[in-house]
Structure formats: structure tokens, C-alpha cells
Amino acid sequence: MKPFSKIISIITPFDKANVDTDQIIPKQFLKLITKTGFGKFLFYDWRFDHEGQPKNDFILNNSNYKDSQILITNENFGCGSSREHAVWALKDFGFNVIISPSFADIFYSNCFKNGVLPIILNIDEIKKLLKIKDKIELDLNSQKIIYGDEFINFEIDSHRKIRLLEGLDDIDLTLKENEQIGNFEKNSSIMPIFE
């Protein structure tokens, strides 16, 4: 995974609550067997009409936001299905940061595995950010969102932060605990399905 670096970008305001992963990436696009190429299907049913033409009133079709890497949205983002394809689609489309008052548990966890930073802010902070049309700077290292002369601090678990900043592979890290895993297997009564 690529280390997470500082981001300077405008914000894409996406004022919806309870956005489920079925909306983020509809099921007809879950049949690919790779992790890439999902961006063009992001929010497919909201972005395109039944003839496959872009809907003009949908924000991701607005060219002003074309290069935005930051999506700001409303509560319980990413609820429903565990499909990691939702994060792959957001990342492939260009979003590296999602800001919301709350995230669904599985989606939140999936973000970190793919170098996407989910940030939880309160509603007032989000309202402030939504007024900003210029680029903002997002610095994971100092945990700051900087706009003009002001900034907002955000919280993040220190281990997740290090893994993102260094682009560490989770499995590599876990394999360092191989001895402990082996000990656990020896000392517990694990029951094989197939004997």
C-alpha cells in the first residue's frame, strides 16, 4: 500500500445520510475479480439515468469537483453490505478522504485497508467545512484540516495512523506474531471442521 501523504484538494459536499454500500457500488458491478476499475461505476444509479447518460444534477457529474479527493457526507456513511468494492470504487474515482459525523463499522475498517482515510467530525465542524470553496490542506501526521488561517483537529487511532502513514501491510505485521498464533493453536481446543 502507498504511504498516505498530505492532501491538498477542494471538498465535494455530499449531503446525504445513511448512504449504503449498495448505492456506492451497485451489485451488478461486484462480479469483477480485480480491485481496480470500479471508479466508473461509483454511485452508478445516482450518477446515470436508465440510458446510461450522466444526470446533470448529481454532484459527481459536476466538473468543478473533478479533481476533488475529499468527500464530505452525512451520518452512517457506508452502511449495509460489507462489500469492500465500495471503498475500491471511491478510491479509484479519486477520493482519498471521507469526512462524516459517523461511519458504518465494516466500511470504516475497509477504508484503512485501502489507504483511504475516514475522518469523524461533529456536525458543526462539517458545516464549517462545507462553506469552504477553496482548496483545503489535510495533514494526517499532525491530524489537522487546514483552511486559510484556521484549522480543525481530528482524532484517529494511533495504530491506524501509523499504518496509513507508512503504508504498512497488515498481513506482514501479523506474521510477526506467528509464534503467538502457533501457541494459541497449541493451547486452545480448536475444532477442525473436517477431521
Added chain:
Amino acid sequence: MTETLFEKIWNSHIVVERENEPSLVYIDRHLVHEVTSPQAFDGLRVNHRKVRRPDLTVATIDHNVPTTDRSLPMIDETSSTQIKTLEKNCKDFGIKLFGINHPNQGIVHVIGPQLGITLPGSTIVCGDSHTSTQGAFGAFAFGIGTSEVEHTLATQTLWLEKPKTFEILATGKRKNSFAVTSKDIILSIIKKIGTDGGAGHVLEYRGDAISDLSMEQRMTICNMSIEAGSRAGLIAPDEKTFDYLNNRQYTPKNYNDLVDGWKNNLMSDTNSKFDKSFTIDVEKIEPQVSWGTNPAMVSDITGKIPTPEEFGQNNEIQIQSAKKALTYMNLDPETPIVEISIDRVFIGSCTNARLEDLIDAAKIVKGKTVNSNVDAMVVPGSQMVKLEAEKLGLDKIFKDANFEWRESGCSMCLGMNPDILKPGERCASTSNRNFEGRQGSGGQTHLVSPVMAAASAIAGHFVDVREWS
């Protein structure tokens, strides 16, 4: 020091625990299916890694299988590729696969318990959010993403932050235990606590109204924990649990000894503390029908569709969500639920396609005919459920009433196979998600119990199923 059931399971599966860090948790059972696994196996190949415990891993094909005649070639090439990919991956990595023509094939959360793979006190994962179903056996069972599938395959562990605990206490007795089902109980709970009410928590369903339920009814409850935002929901095992798992194909040989160990241990200690608690009196619960685009947008059968303002109760975000939902659903506020007509009926999914669900639905259907404006189908949860149902003659009851009787799979719960709604079609569905487009782009889903689905198939609109029984 008292512990909740969840804490007992958690503590007995910790491999590595350090202060202020996530814990490394051992996984006893890993179930794999075709949609969320290909990229995980690819990751293993690229890094020259093996599957650590093929003996704790099992795969099936459920999400995109056709439910029509399986002797015919598959028309959808991408689905076919995904299925062939899983077949190859299982072969290459030594994983047991219940493939498309295997008698054990079925929806992963249906076959786990049916085969005795699901065990009380264990940790169970699958790349599917409805893994929570198996919490009904007193297991910590939860859905994971594809990266975590790869991590589990490689290490048989996961890094997890310890979730908090949330007691859902269900008291009282249902007034009509045929027409008011466990689906109605869980929809009523989600209506009250909201789609994110359980986020960050493991739910434990407790109380007489839960003990009263059969194992299959309990699975329906735990299945929809994720619709309340909880990755896992569980129920302490009891005699019903132990009986259900006895003598299944993969039930461990030393089962009786295991049961002795589980009894008196796998339960929350008296006076154990939960981080949150919610009580519901099931006596007051009516049959439920969802009217919106998330599983908290639910009404009593005798009720009306609320106005967005009634639903939102001064919360502007909720008011806007309800407006958007009603536009999508093409429904007006104040419409009585019983006046909503339907075009399709789907009895299926990991929520409600087990044998008891089909038996109850068949009781409603027997001797009647599906309304001429309605297309109705039954998709059993597994080939084993299908076979048992056929032994009881249920297939004949459904077919005589003009229901289609299909092969097992996830089918129209998420429409990854050809079973989908057309735009504008309205469906009474026994599944778990009424999200926009879930059952097909532009399709309108109403979540209901199997008996409600069956009765509305006959009537052509929602009915108070209590008056039918």
C-alpha cells in the same frame, strides 16, 4: 468480576493483547463465497502465501448462482467467471467447496448451522455482512471486507478493536405467534434504535421472548443485527441450540462433552454490565411492513405511511431522508399500509428461507392462488432446505398456487443473478434490505415476514395476516 457472553467469547480468543492497541483475535470458522473472495486469493498468490488453516475454512457459491435449471449453461459470463475463479481458488489452496451442484450448496449463513459448522462460543467470519445470522448459536459471528478475508486466510486471525456491548431485552409474549414473527420483532427493534443504533456494539438479545423462539426464528433476529448497525448480534445457547446442532454432518464427534462445557458457561453472568440497553415488549408488536429505503422505515400493518415530519421528529436529516424515500418508493404519506398493492413476492434470503419459514408461508398459501397481478417466487435457502421442503410436499402447495419454486441461492435479495425487479415494480420481500435498487434498479422493496409475503401474494396487497390465521 462478571462478564457478558460476548466478553467471554472475546477473552477466550485473544492471541495478542497490548495496551491501547487493537487485539489479535483467533478465528474458529471462516466461510467463503464467490463475490468477496477473488481479490483475497489474488493477494495470497502475489505474496506467495498459503491458507493457514484450510481445515477451518469452507466455501460455497450462493450470491450469483441462477435459481433456475442448473443443468443448463450459465448465460451471464461474468458470474460464470466468478464461480470458476472460486472453484480454481479452492482447488489451488486446498479449501473444501460446496459447489453449484453439491447437495450442501446454499446461502452461506443457512448452510453453516445446517451442517453443524457453526458452534456455540466460537468466532466466525465471512466476507458478508449477514454473518451475524450465526450469532443465534451464541457465537461471535461477523461480516468482514475482502482485505480481512485475505488476512484471515493467511493468518486465521484478525486485528479488532473490542466492540462495546448492547443488551436488547425482549419481554412479554407475542399475541399471535404465527402472524407476529421474529421478523416483526427485529424490524420493530430497528425501527426504535435506528439503522446506526447498534454501531460499534455487539447486540445480545435476551429475555423470555427470545428464549421462546425456535433456532430458525432466532437466526432471523441475529441476521438483521447489521441493519441496526451492529456487526454482530448473539443469543446465549440453550437446549434448543444444543438440540439443533446435534447429529449434523460436521458436528464434532465429542459433541456431548462440548455441550457439557458450554452449559452454565456460555451466558452473560448475572448482573453483568452492558454498555447500552434497550427493552421491547413483544406483546405490543404487530405484523410489520417497511415503506421506505432503509430498514428503520417500518410501519405496523394497521398503520399508515407517516409524513416525513412525523418520521423525522424535528431531525432535518431524517425528514429529508423520508421525503427522498417516499419519492423513490412512489408512495404518499398517510396511505394505509393495507392499501399498498404489489407486483412481486420474494420468499427467500438468509433472513427468511429456512424450512420453518417455508412451512409457515405454505400454511397461508395452501389451497389458494396467487393474485393475477402478482408474480411470486420461493427460493429455498439451501439445497437441504429445498429437499426437506419437497419431502413435506411444500413445493406442490406453492406450485399449485402459482408460485415459482426455485433452486437455492441469494437470488432476489440482492439481484446479482437474473432474479431482479424491473424499474417501478413493487415487491413484498422476506429479505433484509430495502435500499434503493437493492433488488433491481428502480425496484421498490417492502420488507416483511414470510407469512405476510405469502398472504399479500394471494391478496395482491398487504393484509393483516393475523386475520388470516
